[in-house]
Every structure is written in structure tokens, then in C-alpha cells.
Amino acid sequence: MSQEDDVSKEKARTESSEERDLGVGSSKKRRHEESAPIDFASTSSDDIHYHFPSWVAGGSPAQYVAPRELLAMATALENLELIHEIAVDENFKIPDVPTNPIEKAVKENMYKAFFDLLREDLAKQPPVYTNLLSHIMEIKMLILNDLLLPSHQRLREQIETMFDEERIKESLLEENFDFKQVAGQIIDILLRMCAPARDERIHELRKESDPIKILSGLFEMIELMKNDLTNYQLSKNRAEIENYSARYELREFQKLYTEYPDGPPKVREWICESYELMEKVEKTEEQEIQAKRERRDNEIDEQLLIDVTSKGFVTLVQSENPDPFPETLSLDRGRISRLSEKFLQIIITASSVLVTCGVAGRQIAESEDFKTTLKNHLIVIANDIDEKNLVEKLEAMGEQCAKEAHDTASKVDVVWDEDKTKAVKHQISALADEDNPVRAIVFKRVSEFVESILRSPTMVPNRLLPGLSIVQNELFAFTAKYLRLCEHNRRSYNSLYYEILYKIADDIVVEAASVSATVDAEEVKQDLDEVAEEAEGEFFDGSSNDAASSEDPQDVGLPDLL
Known part of the structure; x- marks a missing residue:
């Protein structure tokens, strides 16, 4: 036998063995394998089934991701992050020495x-x-x-x-x-x-x-x-870079969320909640329904969009972990998290100063530089404040407030006793509760100020609300930084927000119209019931006139009245 024949036979045996391994042998065995369950229990590399029947894996060819595709995706993401950072941070500079x-x-x-x-x-x-x-x-x-x-x-x-x-x-x-x-x-x-x-x-x-x-x-x-x-x-060229960044971010974002016709879920939820907060004004139910009907007649104007997004932006810094957090701000999540800490720092500092002045009395509170000095010291203590270390920070701030109030009292000849020290510490510790009256008032006023600036950046209020003037520098710096971020986000995604808001408002209007129609139907039914009762009474009393009795019942029946 020649060497070529030996090679051919060996090749045939190998192919036959591979066919058996792949389940392509006799039809009897193939039917058995297709009807038998597949064992997925083993996870060892020796026992893993690398080949599945077509009814399990499907007929699609295996999908491969080339390394260059992964590199291209990573590069695109890095470029997006870089250009976004340049657009948002007005002080952005390429460092002389690598920061990494x-x-x-x-x-x-x-x-x-x-x-x-x-x-x-x-x-x-x-x-x-x-x-x-x-x-x-x-x-x-x-x-x-x-x-x-x-x-x-x-x-x-x-x-x-x-x-x-x-x-x-x-x-x-x-x-x-x-x-x-x-x-x-x-x-x-x-x-x-x-x-x-x-x-x-x-x-x-x-x-x-x-x-x-x-x-x-x-x-x-x-x-x-x-x-x-x-x-x-x-x-x-910062202005051109910001405009390009806005277009580039929207284009890349739309590529990622093409499968959501109603908008990305978190963005929609965020806009919806912000819209509902806007609707919670002191109106009667009839006024609210009427306002929604009028809004449907008029297209959503730019100011409504600004109002809704401003409300939404403020909610993102009011807590450490806001939910929902819109996908359109994912690149800014770390920055917003740091801003939320500054938001809390401003509220706790202003509240602590107000509490201290309330306990210390007018003479101490109005003494020269007392509030400013106290605020400067408290800002340093609360520099990295968050919900986790809030109680600990408040204890340190209480100690500082009591100390400075005591020192100032001795300068202005005011009696300061241990009871006042305990009162200051106790009331400042109570600021850990979000429902604390002083903290709640400051929280509301700071939120309203930030929201008013986000709504109308060029129409800054002439004066701050009482209680905020002591932290005005910190509040102005915070608002200016957040305003830049929000303005860039609007520049990038306002068209998306408009579409989502229009759908949400339209859905609410349809729902309101349905409720109104139901109310009207109930009123009609009540009127008809009253008419029917009166007619029934007249019939049994024999008080109906001849003309009415001679009419065809179908002419005055309920179907025609409805």
C-alpha cells in the first residue's frame, strides 16, 4: 500500500471522528442528540461544550470584536471626555507635568x-x-x-x-x-x-x-x-470649542440610545418628575386642568423648557445620590457629586451661623465681624462634608460656634453660661435632621436662589433672601460653576429635552382631558337620573300632559338624550 493511500485513510478516519464529535453522524444518533438535554452543569475547561445544536445557538454566525474596534471606541470616549472637560471648565489647561x-x-x-x-x-x-x-x-x-x-x-x-x-x-x-x-x-x-x-x-x-x-x-x-x-x-477659540462639543456630544449620545424612541429612560423620568414639580403650584383643580388645556393649544415655549430643566438641575445637587440621574449628564456625575457636597456645605454653614446668632442674642450677633469670622471657620470645618460624616462635622462645628460665641461675649460684656453652650451644641447637632426648621428654611432659600439663576442668568436678584447674605460669596461661586455646566448641557441636549417634555406634557393633557370627560359624563348622568325621576313621578301621578303622552317614547328616550 502506498504512502498516499495511508494518508488518505488516516484523513478519512480523522474526519469521521470529527463528525461524530460534532454530532453529524448517523441520522439515528442525530435525532437522539437533538432530543436529549444539554448538560451545562460543568464549568471546567475540559468539560465545556464548545459546539451547540443550531436550535440552541441559532443560525447567526459568531460575532467578533476586533481589537482595533475596541481601541476606536476607547479613543472616541476619551476624546468625548476631553472635549467635554474643555467646554465645561473655563480654566481648563494642558498641564506642564502629567497629572497621572x-x-x-x-x-x-x-x-x-x-x-x-x-x-x-x-x-x-x-x-x-x-x-x-x-x-x-x-x-x-x-x-x-x-x-x-x-x-x-x-x-x-x-x-x-x-x-x-x-x-x-x-x-x-x-x-x-x-x-x-x-x-x-x-x-x-x-x-x-x-x-x-x-x-x-x-x-x-x-x-x-x-x-x-x-x-x-x-x-x-x-x-x-x-x-x-x-x-x-x-x-x-473657546466659544467655537463649546459649540462643537455640544454638537459632538449630542451626536455620540444619539448613537448610544437609538433604541429608545421615547428618549433615554432616566432622562425621561428626570424630565417627568421635574415637570410634575413645576405643576405643584397653588391652584384649584379646575384652574390646573384649564392651564393644561391652554398649554396644549400653544406649543411648549422655551421658557417652560428652561423652567423644567432648571428645576431638574437643582434636584441633582440637593442630595448625594440623586435618582433618577439623567444619562445626558453621565460625564458630569463626579463633578455634580462634588457640587452636591458644596451645596450641603453652604446649607449647613448658613444654618449653623443662624442657630448660633439666635442663641447668642442680638448684641453678640451684631458685633463686628462675628458672623463673617464664624462663617470662615465653619466653611473650613465643613470643607469635605457629606451625609456620612455629617454628624461628626456638626459636632466639630458646634464646638467652634460655642467657642466663638463665648469669646465674643467676653469682649462685649455679655454673660455667657454653660446652658447657652449646651444650647448651641444641641441645636447645631439637630441640623443633621433634614426636617430641622432652620435647615429646611435655608435649604428652600438656597434652592430657590440657584433655580432663579438657572432660569434667568442675566436677571440676578437685587438682594439675597434673609439668612443667605453671610454665605453669599460661596453661594455665588457655587451657582456660577453649576450654571456653566447646566448651560453647556442645555446647549447639547435641549432638542432632546424638548421632544421628551412635549410628549410628557401631551400625555398629561390627554389624561386630564379624559378625567374632565369622565367628570362631565357623571354630571350628565346625574341630570338624566333627575329628569327620569321627575318623569316617573309625573307618570304615576297622572300629571303628564296629553302632548307628552301622545309622543313616541323613542323620541324622549335616554339613548336620544345621551
């Missing part, structure tokens, strides 16, 4: 290895200049591509001539290359282009004599100048 410690360590180690290799090349006999030449050419290209503007045409030509690669190669081969001269020329160019704040660093680089340190310093200076140029462009 891992990134910083990797960069430093790469630079070290990079220049250690260059030092070894230059220390050889004869020296190897290949890497040195590539570094000089890289510096040249960085200046041309990353630092020069299109208007710098003359300087571009000078650099091209000054650092011609062929000329530098020739001087290296002839061993008459002067590195310090070339480095000095590069430093002169950078000095002409850099910001004044970088001049001192460049002058220090000019004094350096070690070629490796000079090259390292040049690369570092170019990176700093690139950051300066980027930050300048960001500040110069």
Missing part, C-alpha cells in the same frame, strides 16, 4: 533610556552620531510642525536652511560638527517664540555644557511651548 503618576513615571523612564543610549553612542571610539543626527532632525520637525504658524514663512525658511540634513551629515563625517553652535541656534529660535514666563528656563539651558542635558532640555522646552500654544488656542 503612572504616565509621569513611564515618560521619565522612556526619556532616561532614550538619552542613556545616546550617551553610550557618543562615548564610543569613534563616536556614533546616527542617533544624534536623528534627534536634531526631530527637533527641527517639531519646531516646524508644532510651533510655527502659517504666517511664520520667513522663519520657516531660515530653519530649513540652518538645519539642512545633508549639510549636518557632511560636517559629522568630516568631524567638524559643532554641537554647541547648533544647540545655540535652536535656543535662539525658541527664545524668539516662547512666552515670557519661559525665558528664565531657556537662559539656564544656554549655560548648560553637557550635550545630553542640552538635548533633553530642548525636548522638554519644546513640549512646554506646545502646551503654551495649545492653551492659548483653547482660550482664543
Whole structure:
């Protein structure tokens, strides 16, 4: 038997064995396997069933996710987060040093290895200049591509001539290359282009004599100048960046939530709750229904949308873990969480000052700088306050309030006893309860102030409500920061909010109309019952007139009346 026949038989046996393993043997065995249950109990790698019948797995081909697709998704998300951060944070700047410690360590180690290799090349006999030449050419290209503007045409030509690669190669081969001269020329160019704040660093680089340190310093200076140029462009084109960010965020968001025709569930729930809060005004039921009917006749105006979203934005900072939290603000969840801490800090601080002044009395409360000094100390104590450490913070704030009230009392000759100290501490500890009267009043007034600014940013109230003036600086700073975030969110998603609000308002109007129709039907039924009773009485009393009795009953029956 030939070797080819042996190979053919072996191949046939292998294929037959694979067919048996895959369940494609005889029809009898196939029917048995299709009717038998599949054992999923085992989880060991040796016992896992890798092949399922088509009635389990379905006929669709296996779906693969390429690594480049995952990288593209990650890059898109990073770009979205970056451009959103630039749009929301008016003070955003590219830092000179990486803020991520891992990134910083990797960069430093790469630079070290990079220049250690260059030092070894230059220390050889004869020296190897290949890497040195590539570094000089890289510096040249960085200046041309990353630092020069299109208007710098003359300087571009000078650099091209000054650092011609062929000329530098020739001087290296002839061993008459002067590195310090070339480095000095590069430093002169950078000095002409850099910001004044970088001049001192460049002058220090000019004094350096070690070629490796000079090259390292040049690369570092170019990176700093690139950051300066980027930050300048960001500040110069911030309005365009914000508009682009709004369009980009909405486009990417719509890609993720195309399967929700009524809008993302949390956004819809958030808008719905905010709308219902807006509707909770002191009206009679008839006025409310009438208002809804009128609203249906008129399209939802921009002010209603602003009012509803303003109410919704305020609810997000009123608690640590707001629910629902709209998907449209997912990128800002951490920022809103930090703002909610500041919101609580303002409320607790203002409440503590009010409580202390109430217990201490007018003479202490109106003494010079008492409220301001007390507020400044309490703000520091409550700097990282949250619901978890609220009781602990209030204890420390109570101690501080009692101490400052006691010290001020001694200055203004007011008697301060232990009972007042206990009263201050007790009442401030009671602020842990959300329903505490003082805290509730301050909470309501702060919320109303923030909401009024979000509704009409240009119409700032002339004065704050009583009790808030002591924390006005903190309240203004908080509101300004939150306003910027909310304005950008509106710029991005107002069209989505409008569609959702229109559907919600329409549903409520239809429901109100249905309720109104039911009420009208009940009233008609009552009237008809009264008419029927009167007719029945007249019939049995024999008081009906001849004309009525001669009419066809169908003409006066209930079906025709209805």
C-alpha cells in the first residue's frame, strides 16, 4: 500500500471522528442528540461544550470584536471626555507635568533610556552620531510642525536652511560638527517664540555644557511651548470649542440610545418628575386642568423648557445620590457629586451661623465681624462634608460656634453660661435632621436662589433672601460653576429635552382631558337620573300632559338624550 493511500485513510478516519464529535453522524444518533438535554452543569475547561445544536445557538454566525474596534471606541470616549472637560471648565489647561503618576513615571523612564543610549553612542571610539543626527532632525520637525504658524514663512525658511540634513551629515563625517553652535541656534529660535514666563528656563539651558542635558532640555522646552500654544488656542477659540462639543456630544449620545424612541429612560423620568414639580403650584383643580388645556393649544415655549430643566438641575445637587440621574449628564456625575457636597456645605454653614446668632442674642450677633469670622471657620470645618460624616462635622462645628460665641461675649460684656453652650451644641447637632426648621428654611432659600439663576442668568436678584447674605460669596461661586455646566448641557441636549417634555406634557393633557370627560359624563348622568325621576313621578301621578303622552317614547328616550 502506498504512502498516499495511508494518508488518505488516516484523513478519512480523522474526519469521521470529527463528525461524530460534532454530532453529524448517523441520522439515528442525530435525532437522539437533538432530543436529549444539554448538560451545562460543568464549568471546567475540559468539560465545556464548545459546539451547540443550531436550535440552541441559532443560525447567526459568531460575532467578533476586533481589537482595533475596541481601541476606536476607547479613543472616541476619551476624546468625548476631553472635549467635554474643555467646554465645561473655563480654566481648563494642558498641564506642564502629567497629572497621572503612572504616565509621569513611564515618560521619565522612556526619556532616561532614550538619552542613556545616546550617551553610550557618543562615548564610543569613534563616536556614533546616527542617533544624534536623528534627534536634531526631530527637533527641527517639531519646531516646524508644532510651533510655527502659517504666517511664520520667513522663519520657516531660515530653519530649513540652518538645519539642512545633508549639510549636518557632511560636517559629522568630516568631524567638524559643532554641537554647541547648533544647540545655540535652536535656543535662539525658541527664545524668539516662547512666552515670557519661559525665558528664565531657556537662559539656564544656554549655560548648560553637557550635550545630553542640552538635548533633553530642548525636548522638554519644546513640549512646554506646545502646551503654551495649545492653551492659548483653547482660550482664543473657546466659544467655537463649546459649540462643537455640544454638537459632538449630542451626536455620540444619539448613537448610544437609538433604541429608545421615547428618549433615554432616566432622562425621561428626570424630565417627568421635574415637570410634575413645576405643576405643584397653588391652584384649584379646575384652574390646573384649564392651564393644561391652554398649554396644549400653544406649543411648549422655551421658557417652560428652561423652567423644567432648571428645576431638574437643582434636584441633582440637593442630595448625594440623586435618582433618577439623567444619562445626558453621565460625564458630569463626579463633578455634580462634588457640587452636591458644596451645596450641603453652604446649607449647613448658613444654618449653623443662624442657630448660633439666635442663641447668642442680638448684641453678640451684631458685633463686628462675628458672623463673617464664624462663617470662615465653619466653611473650613465643613470643607469635605457629606451625609456620612455629617454628624461628626456638626459636632466639630458646634464646638467652634460655642467657642466663638463665648469669646465674643467676653469682649462685649455679655454673660455667657454653660446652658447657652449646651444650647448651641444641641441645636447645631439637630441640623443633621433634614426636617430641622432652620435647615429646611435655608435649604428652600438656597434652592430657590440657584433655580432663579438657572432660569434667568442675566436677571440676578437685587438682594439675597434673609439668612443667605453671610454665605453669599460661596453661594455665588457655587451657582456660577453649576450654571456653566447646566448651560453647556442645555446647549447639547435641549432638542432632546424638548421632544421628551412635549410628549410628557401631551400625555398629561390627554389624561386630564379624559378625567374632565369622565367628570362631565357623571354630571350628565346625574341630570338624566333627575329628569327620569321627575318623569316617573309625573307618570304615576297622572300629571303628564296629553302632548307628552301622545309622543313616541323613542323620541324622549335616554339613548336620544345621551
